[in-house]
Amino acid sequence: MSVVIVIPARHASTRYPGKPLVELRGATGEALSLIRRSWEAAQQVQGIDRVIVATDDERIAEHATAFGAEVAMTSTTARNGTERCAEAVASLGLTPEIVVNLQGDAPLTPAWFVEDLVAGLRADAVADVATPVLRCSGDMRSELIADRVAGRVGGTTAVFGHDRLALYFSKEVIPFAAADFGPSDPTPVFHHVGVYAYRPAALAEYPGWGEGRLEVLEGLEQLRFLERGRRILCVEVEARGREFWELNNPSDVPKLEAMMARMGLA
Template sequence: MRAGWSGLCTCTTSSGPALSESGSISAEGPGTGPDLIVVPARFGSSRLPGKPLLKIAGRTLLERVVAVAQLAAKQAQNCSVLVATDDPRIADHAQTIGADVAMTSSDLDSGTMRAFAAAQQHSCPPRRIINLQGDAPFIPATIVADLMQTLRAGYADVTTPVFCLDWARLDRLREHKRTAPFSGTTCVRDSHGRALWFSKSILPAMRNEHKLRTAPLSPVWQHLGLYGYTMPALEWFATASPGHYEQLEGLEQLRFLEHGWAVATVEVDVPAYVLSGIDTPEDLAKAEEAITQFGDPYPA
């Protein structure tokens, strides 16, 4: 099923540029080059050091994410892929798997800042950027491509995909959070599909859950680890101060919400093998199990 955008966004903020009725600063924005998919990859993960170079079923995590990005770029057309890293080991590996690389500062504190730094270095500045997190190897490439098409339609300057959890998936997420409480992000949305909040806690809290369970789907929306920005939105993000709740949750997208921006969510269908992210050794093992059970979505 093709991803679909959930509604138009309108927002005016004193902290950033005014958005038009379509929710966009500029349908085109600055830049003359192809649109860009950036894969931020950092060696120094506190929970899983060297994560991009660890292997899942014989292929590194970075190799798998780059495969997603390259297929998405082909589907979206007029789009290129760039790995953004601060570590020469990751840069060397990226080049061996055929990916272009941008070296970025080790002082950058988020994948979004690394994506912005990489976009600035690009020989032809892009108009739109997808930030595809380097720990999401099973995201369908069609989701990434559709996110780019949402940006190109000019509906919003910030977009991100979400999917509704059935009860079995919600139960698995709850169980996973017992050992990895900061894995998996949920989203609360308004009636037009705009994000009201993101949290590492499971939102919303539910009264009388046993009654709600008569429906096939829970009211919980889980966030997938990628974002789309127009270049003006990304430039604004890079100069704005981190928000209070952004720092508490460790969720960079909250900076937009805390400063009054609209974030459009894109509803997507997510296969059973897609994990919320690779954050722990246990996640690596689950990824191996998923490939054994469902097959390799991106075989070499």
């Protein structure tokens, strides 16, 4: 039984071209690229057999190879990270038990998020995919709302049923709640953490379905699974005092660097 992490990375991002090579300074002041920090985060996960950077760009491939990563070259036609993961697994002839998509724009992803995700998928007999969700504090909910008011693409939120199976994901802040929440109050809003664990059969099917209507409208690749009736397990994870944010826009760079400084992450 094996678990493989694939880190999809492309240079031609619509919102932030060249994002995987953008440097982030940690608490010590050392500047390392986003893709390297994501790869190093993957190395901290227990129970992983292999970590692969999947890219269609030679600049990213050369950079990743230079710091010691295994690289799989993929086509330029992959429309999102899930398609790129599927292509990398197929091209390498891998037959793992579980494939983890650790997206290259979330270097602050704690190792236990991924470990809990893998354990959750293993324990659930019906889910095809699993993904972590983090209950928002009042402050985090306010940040998500502020991004939307300002017209920025910020974090994604998730809603799920009593069985923890996803009902929907959105870049809007859902569910709506009229109540005010204090800075540290738990809210009914769950921030979706952009990490996925797939059963290989579901991952292999995904590229052949074509883009779904909701997927295109929201710009969220996981909605293709829901539109095709596949089940996504939402695994609630705990921050344990760690701050978490994804690098979506250039304005997120100082935000991530400030978080790393506060947490003492090199």
